[in-house]
Structures are given as structure tokens and as C-alpha cells.
Amino acid sequence: xxxxxxHPSNEDWDRLFHALADATRRDIVLQVMQQGQSxxxxxxxxxxxxxxxxxHVAVLERAGLVRKExxxxxxxxxxxxxxxxxxxxxxxxxELLQRHxxxxxxxxxxxxx
Amino acid sequence: xxxxxxHPSNEDWDRLFHALADATRRDIVLQVMQQGQSxxxxxxxxxxxxxxxxxHVAVLERAGLVRKExxxxxxxxxxxxxxxxxxxxxxxxxELLQRHxxxxxxxxxxxxx
DNA sequence: CTAACGTACAACCCTATGGTTGTAGATCAG
DNA sequence: CTGATCTACAACCATAGGGTTGTACGTTAG
Numbered sequence: 001x002x003x004x005x006x007h008p009s010n011e012d013w014d015r016l017f018h019a020l021a022d023a024t025r026r027d028i029v030l031q032v033m034q035q036g037q038s039x040x041x042x043x044x045x046x047x048x049x050x051x052x053x054x055x056h057v058a059v060l061e062r063a064g065l066v067r068k069e070x071x072x073x074x075x076x077x078x079x080x081x082x083x084x085x086x087x088x089x090x091x092x093x094x095e096l097l098q099r100h101x102x103x104x105x106x107x108x109x110x111x112x113x
Numbered sequence: 114x115x116x117x118x119x120h121p122s123n124e125d126w127d128r129l130f131h132a133l134a135d136a137t138r139r140d141i142v143l144q145v146m147q148q149g150q151s152x153x154x155x156x157x158x159x160x161x162x163x164x165x166x167x168x169h170v171a172v173l174e175r176a177g178l179v180r181k182e183x184x185x186x187x188x189x190x191x192x193x194x195x196x197x198x199x200x201x202x203x204x205x206x207x208e209l210l211q212r213h214x215x216x217x218x219x220x221x222x223x224x225x226x
Numbered sequence: 227c228t229a230a231c232g233t234a235c236a237a238c239c240c241t242a243t244g245g246t247t248g249t250a251g252a253t254c255a256g
Numbered sequence: 257c258t259g260a261t262c263t264a265c266a267a268c269c270a271t272a273g274g275g276t277t278g279t280a281c282g283t284t285a286g
Contacts, residue, residue: 094142094192
């Protein structure tokens with residue numbers, strides 16, 4: 001899911017990072033971010049069954065990283081950059097916690113001769 | 114793992130995102146980024162066994178998000194911001210793929226009256 | 227109309243994962 | 257020294273994950 005919600009829930013983040021924790025799925029994201037494709041054309045890229053790729057796309061869709069759109073008999077898959085942006089900002093905020101802390105420590109050390 | 118390597122492998126990213134795909138582990142990261150703690154003090158925070166928390170810390174350590182350091186009889190766990198930074202930049206690069214593409218499309222549309 | 231295509235989904239298999247309990251080794255407090 | 261504390265790790269269990277094959281259905285091409 002992860003709709004137009006301002007504050008993703010824990011489950012949203014779970015789905016997001018779990019979706020990214022697979023090389024095939026990351027590659028699918030890469031592909032459809034560059035250019036939307038049908039599921040079968042995606043399936044042609046990987047050494048696994050159509051159904052397997054279909055499942056990967058479903059995982060990405062539930063994570064909000066990708067959206068499917070019917071076009072006649074095929075399903076067009078395109079990337080959804082917003083969620084990626086939110087994730088990147090979350091990781092940055094984690095990172096900054098540490099940096100702020102070390103900065104604060106350095107300040108303290110400078111105060112003491 | 115994910116040592117001082119310049120280019121994390123697919124398996125590195127797998128471990129990283131899988132480590133982040135769990136609310137308890139994300140909270141541990143949050144905690145130890147703010148302040149390094151012993152495993153048992155971490156274990157006190159969550160409604161699960163010591164061994165479970167120990168496993169979570171191990172997952173985070175293998176992902177390079179956290180480092181353990183012996184201090185007497187206890188193990189001090191502290192955060193490792195570098196990997197978070199790399200992950201954030203990866204996600205941003207994915208995101209930018211899409212944005213660049215739409216920007217390119219808009220350019221094309223402007224050229225055609 | 228019919229055949230081929232693109233998709234959806236169920237059933238199944240094996241392995242990985244997250245949790246538990248239990249045991250054992252170091253280390254510190256008194 | 258002794259007991260309490262912190263950690264490590266093995267064994268086990270239930271469930272979720274990633275893969276497969278097979279079947280069914282709507283859509284398009286000829």
C-alpha cells in the first residue's frame with residue numbers, strides 16, 4: 001500500500017525494505033524506473049518463471065514502489081519514485097542521529113581543555 | 114560484512130535491506146545511533162527474549178549497520194552511519210532515474226508544439 | 227472463429243526467518 | 257571463592273518467502 005499517507009506505518013516500512021531486500025526486485029525497480037514495461041517483457045529478463053516475476057512485481061506493488069496499469073491485454077508496470085524518496089530520507093535521519101551525537105560530543109570535548 | 118568496500122555487492126544490499134525490514138531492528142538502529150548500549154540493556158526494551166534481541170543485533174552487524182565492541186563482560190553496540198548513507202544514496206539514484214526520465218519527456222513535449 | 231498471448235492464481239516444495247528454551251563460558255561484585 | 261550477570265550458541269518449532277508447475281480467463285491477431 002503506502003498510499004498518499006504522510007506517515008508510513010511500521011508495516012509500510014517493513015514491506016518497503018523487504019521488497020528492496022532482493023536483487024531481482026531491485027533490478028525490476030531499476031528497469032521500470034527507467035522505462036515502464038509489461039510483466040512478460042520483464043519476465044524475459046530473468047532466469048526464472050513468469051509466475052515468479054509476477055510475484056516479485058506484486059511484492060513491489062504492495063510496497064508502493066511500483067504501479068500496474070492495464071493496457072489492453074498487457075499490464076504496464078511503472079516506477080513510483082515518491083516512496084523511494086521517503087525511504088532515503090528515513091535512512092538519512094537515522095544517519096544524522098549518529099552524526100549529531102558525535103558533533104555534540106566533539107563540542108563537549110572542545111569545551112574541556 | 115560490508116566492510117570498507119567501495120562497491121557493495123548484491124548480497125551486501127540484500128543483507129542491508131533485509132536487516133532494515135523489521136521494526137525491532139530499525140528501532141535498535143535508532144537506539145544505538147543515538148547512544149551505544151549493551152545487548153542486555155537493549156533486550157530490556159523489547160517484549161522478547163534476550164536471545165531474540167541478540168539475533169537481531171547479529172543481523173544488523175552482518176549488514177554493517179552496527180558494530181559490537183567488548184567492554185569487560187558486556188558487549189557495547191554502537192551504530193555505523195556509513196552504510197546508511199550508502200543505502201540512502203542508492204535509493205536516491207533509483208529515484209532520480211525516474212525523475213530524469215520524466216524531465217526528458219517534458220523536454221520532448223516542449224519541443225513539439 | 228480460432229489460436230496465440232499476457233495475465234492471474236492456486237497448489238505445492240524447500241529453505242530461511244523469527245521466535246522460543248536450555249546449556250555453558252567469562253567476568254564482575256561482595 | 258561464590259553467586260549473579262552478560263553473553264554465546266545449539267536445538268527446536270511455526271510460519272513466511274521464493275521458486276516451481278498447472279490451470280483458467282480475457283484480449284488481440286489473422
